[in-house]
Amino acid sequence: MKQSIVMALVGVLMFAATGLAQDPVDYAGAAPKHWHEIDNDFMRAFKNPMEGLEMGLDLRLREVYTRNMLTVSDSMEGDKHFQRIRPRWSTKWTLDDDITFSTRLTWEFWNHCYPRGGAGAFFGQRSTDFDEAIFDHMNIQFRNAFDLPLTLTVGRQDIILGTGWLVLDGTPADGSRTIFFDAVRGTYQLTDTAKLDMIYIQQYDDESKWLKPFNHSAVRDRRHLTQNQDEKGVILYLTNNVTDDFGFDAYYMFKKDKKSGWANYWTNKTGTNRRGDDQETNVLGGRVFGNLDTNWSYSAEAAYQFGRFRPDGGDFVDQRAFGTNNKLQYSFHDKLNNEVHIGYEYMS
Template structure:
């Protein structure tokens, strides 16, 4: 073990000390690139209970990616990206993990998180089509961004077919997307080293119809969408999922969810901008009728000064399940299970839902950011958090909340992001949560999250 630690420390030191490489990454029809992401993470009191032997987490993440593309014709291209990420956990101890199989040294799968063919303006028409494994980000990623939430930020891919039609005369883009997502990495293209990992708790099929317009309202982007998502359970014994070297229980979903939504991003005045998105959901989830609503909004004031100071205020509402009805009113984030406003809360949501599954929420936020240096940006935020209802995903999780209050707590977050040049970037993020009385008495210990990241890109 000491030898392994020495070897990794030496490797990291050599990598960080090495000069940035510079290369022409395009040669004829070929293009390529690579990056290496190094992270050190400290988390205090996962589960908000300091007495738990697994409450504190300390680990490193090493992710490397290599990608390439080939331009067959002016309209047809192919692309692929190969990734690997390993982890080393210094805490918790493997013997303290509640489910057998925790790996202190973890070497993940070597897999393609992009493998697609792109057809641009087919036959000179406004229609383009992309087929295969690809990233999908719609709007601000509120409901569509993360296809693989169980592996953290290692990948976000979707197995999908996306058709885009450009209506130039109306300044409008129409997307029709078909998604077919496997619960694990066991289907083509499988990991090259045979590693089988869970990526989501269920098998997912979906259809997204998304329209983007820039001309109906001056200085405003308007989006409208319809989403259908079908969930088919992945029934492993005790709903145990394995990823990141850690086996953990997480239940599958079943059912059919429909969502209709609108999004607007408007420039109200030279210094003022407003972004708002709302969606209504209906259908069935886990043998219950679903009726839920969500709203996400932000007002921004920008100063035209040397530091590019910006101030913002946000409000988000995600309906919770009303325990007095037989229906399910908890808003489903669909493919939005990623740290949209908090890295720390990703680890606390399993107290009442699942990893990264934000729901049953009211959030008020104020924040400030500034370009404190030509290479560096500082962002500071405060979030006041409430639950919409005193309810949880399962009856077993009810012991984690008090049932007497809906205030989740005060959350403070700060980011320091830097980009030294096109080859070297990084960040430092820190978060602190003061839990409120919504949580049970044994789950009100303060919690923090700290992460250091360095990215080398070629």
């Protein structure tokens, strides 16, 4: 039945975007220059140190003041003050006209200024935690694969589909340090306006399953990528920008979760359920978006979810759900690109 649904949806998506383009569109072109990007001889030499190699470096500084972050008890936690410092170094190697190899090394370390209470050793002492460094990008990309308007990206990569409502963060348990997926992504340019993304994802809770981070031994007991489960997924995602003022997305997603080895070990050892899901989920959905005039724009998305899950190791039970996410935005088109919007989200 599941195979029939997938094949039927593929047929609908292909029909919705008939007329193959003769020349592929570079849908993943270079990002526009940021307003505070530094441009001088040193930076140009750093960015292009040799033929066929591009490098990048960015730094995120985050100051955090919080009260009762993990509980609602003053006696257990109280106030906390810390910094999160995250430098990232990226490389892009051009191996051929249509083949590139990309990496990005991410290192986020924490400086604890004001701990109080005993909510765990990580927050319970005043110190600098140098943590670990992890490759959150490591992939090879083939453009015009098999002499088709097809781009294949194989390996660790960021994937954001549509507004990011359903597909954005592949590593929710590491606290916004990374968002990567370990995946194979094929993007087929159907027409000048339409493309079909075909994605397979294999995500492990254990950070060291694919690429072991540097200094991982210092944090392996508390670092996880997912919510204590191993995940497999398949996504078919059609995007069609029909005109400059109207477009739509249509998609099918399947996701299978299995409680990770870490969660099983500690559940059996302590007798306490360490979360993690045993679950199979299907999602059918779509989105329409566009411009009402030069200032007003909109996005309206809805999705239906069905499948089954096994609570606390018991028998599988069926589940059904519906959700919608919508936004109406006004753009001022001033020097600062100010925008205001109103949104509505519903999840059953």
